[in-house]
Amino acid sequence: MDGLAKETCLTCYVQFWITKEHQKHLEETKKVYHCPNGHGQRYTGEADTQKIIRLKQDLKSAKNREERAKRSNYALRGVITKMKKKESARDGKVQSKTV
Numbered sequence: 001m002d003g004l005a006k007e008t009c010l011t012c013y014v015q016f017w018i019t020k021e022h023q024k025h026l027e028e029t030k031k032v033y034h035c036p037n038g039h040g041q042r043y044t045g046e047a048d049t050q051k052i053i054r055l056k057q058d059l060k061s062a063k064n065r066e067e068r069a070k071r072s073n074y075a076l077r078g079v080i081t082k083m084k085k086k087e088s089a090r091d092g093k094v095q096s097k098t099v
């Protein structure tokens, strides 16, 4: 059925239909709704819109971590290059002594 979502009561297992809009609203608001037999229930999980927001935040912080790692890596390469230059200059001195 287009535009409708099947719900199953958690208490009596009766199946009933609500509009997808209403279901989305119930997922987002976590409001209590009732089956045709009057059993109250509500969504407790993360709604799709909340999931999207959370995943966007996760992606943003992952990108920030990647950027920090790149900067740190760049700085370390600079230190290594400096040390190599120092070392080769020292080796140069040692070689000139032995010649």
Ligand SMILES: [Zn+2]
Pocket (backbone or CB within 6 Å): 009, 010, 011, 012, 013, 014, 035, 036, 037, 038, 039
């Ligand atoms: Zn019920």
